Amino acid sequence: MLTKLWKGLTGPSDIWCSKRPISLLQHWPNTRYRIGHTIVPGTKVPVGTLLYHGALTGPHLLTALEWVSVEPDHSIVFCQGPIETGCWHLTLKVTRPMKVLYFDGTSGAKIPEGTMDTQDLVVWSKMNPEWVGNEGKHIMDLCKWGQKSGVNGFLSEVMICDFTSHMEVVSFLNLESTRIGYSSPADLPEDLNNGLIYSRTSVHHVFEIMHSASWHEMYPGETRIMLDFSGLVSFYDTTLVPSLVPRCVGLDRWDHRVEGISSEDIERVQDRLAQALIRPPVTTSGIDWKTVLRVVMMQYLVNMTLDDRSIFRHAQQVQRRLRTVLLPYTVFAALPPNTSVTANATNSWAAPIFQECAILHTTSIAHGTTLMPSERLLLEAVRETTREICRVITKMWVSGMMTGVDPLYPREQHPKADHIHTLMGEWKEDVTQLMSWLDWSVWEMCYLPTWPFGFPGAEPPFQVQWDSASLWPDPNKGEWKRPQPKCIRRLEPYGL
Known part of the structure; x- marks a missing residue:
């Protein structure tokens, strides 16, 4: 209408x-x-x-x-x-x-x-x-x-x-701090690209802001x-x-x-x-279950066929995405020291991170709320789904840290190519099984260039330097005034 x-x-x-x-x-x-x-x-x-x-x-x-x-x-x-x-x-x-x-x-x-x-x-x-x-x-x-x-x-x-x-x-x-924003990247570990981690991490987090907004387009x-x-x-x-x-x-x-x-x-x-x-509003009361079900989030990881020269870079991209998913739950006290990420039989240091991920969206509903039988059924469905997503994502993230592909926990030497191939194979199996269990399938997102990214006068951390294939409008041109939709990949490289 x-x-x-x-x-x-x-x-x-x-x-x-x-x-x-x-x-x-x-x-x-x-x-x-x-x-x-x-x-x-x-x-x-x-x-x-x-x-x-x-x-x-x-x-x-x-x-x-x-x-x-x-x-x-x-x-x-x-x-x-x-x-x-x-x-x-x-x-x-x-x-x-x-x-x-x-x-x-x-x-x-x-x-x-x-x-x-x-x-x-x-x-x-x-x-x-x-x-x-x-x-x-x-x-x-x-x-x-x-x-x-x-x-x-x-x-x-x-x-x-x-x-x-x-x-x-x-x-x-x-x-753990997001480590993007107003300061120089001097406090970040550098790889052979001399600071490239910082700019890629910044772009990645900017993309995730746009992605979360896209859920309500x-x-x-x-x-x-x-x-x-x-x-x-x-x-x-x-x-x-x-x-x-x-x-x-x-x-x-x-x-x-x-x-x-x-x-x-x-x-x-x-x-x-x-x-x-x-005047008295027309209201309803109780838990909005439709919203609770929509909030449960899944990040999709693409299948890749890679040679030894590019596999380390792609493994770091996947690890960054896993880190982004878990960032709201990455309790600082649970993190191992930057210089000593050591595997053990249980990797129990990651348990608090998994726990926060698994329960944060449902704990407040379960305690202090009177639920009808149907609502309890919905709550258990959300709990089970969230727990499995968090279990798989935490497992994948920890295995990436153990292998040495996490940009924020770098090893003195890059891991061997065969170790990364093994890791990517395990990740692929984990994601395939999880997606089959969830039966979800979304691989792209469309967006409109949104303030303040690329707008005149934008302040840090939004003054990221984009290349000629920028996702955002050129602040020196008028395209920000009449924004046109673009569709991009949900994984780096973002352009289609």
């Missing part, structure tokens, strides 16, 4: 400034048309939803206003710390339904192209382009504005106003946020915002802005939104 909100502008024939499907909480449509025009109350972030936060200095609950992610792949990038002590990664569980407010478009993008205009109008009654990069000012004033309506947070990025309300800590893990989109469509407020509503009607005539959808709205229309939008927020 297409929304037809602009009509009858020039006589008998209808002309619409916007004709597009309802696509709230879906990544692709809101990336393709990143300047938002819709605000929707969220009836709740369901009980049991897990939220993640990295970049912590220690195991202390946040008291300031901050951001969280619904995917550990996103938050883990910000979990950075000294190589000697690792970093801290926080996992929270929602204990009471959270009331949120959703801004469509790419409303978390800090660019002066209109992505944050609707937020500015709601909280300040005017647009302040000079504050685009002032994250602290935005979240502070938004939370202050939302207090009177009981709003606990804001989206697209999840801005949390009070970490002591509606949530409890599931885990505070001291993890199309319908049903992000299912962990439930919106109250009866409270939707749109700047395409000609009755509510008539002053914007002439502002979009003759313009492509890419160029629509809420700039030029009248003060009277701003006041009407604010009044409508206030009414939607204070």
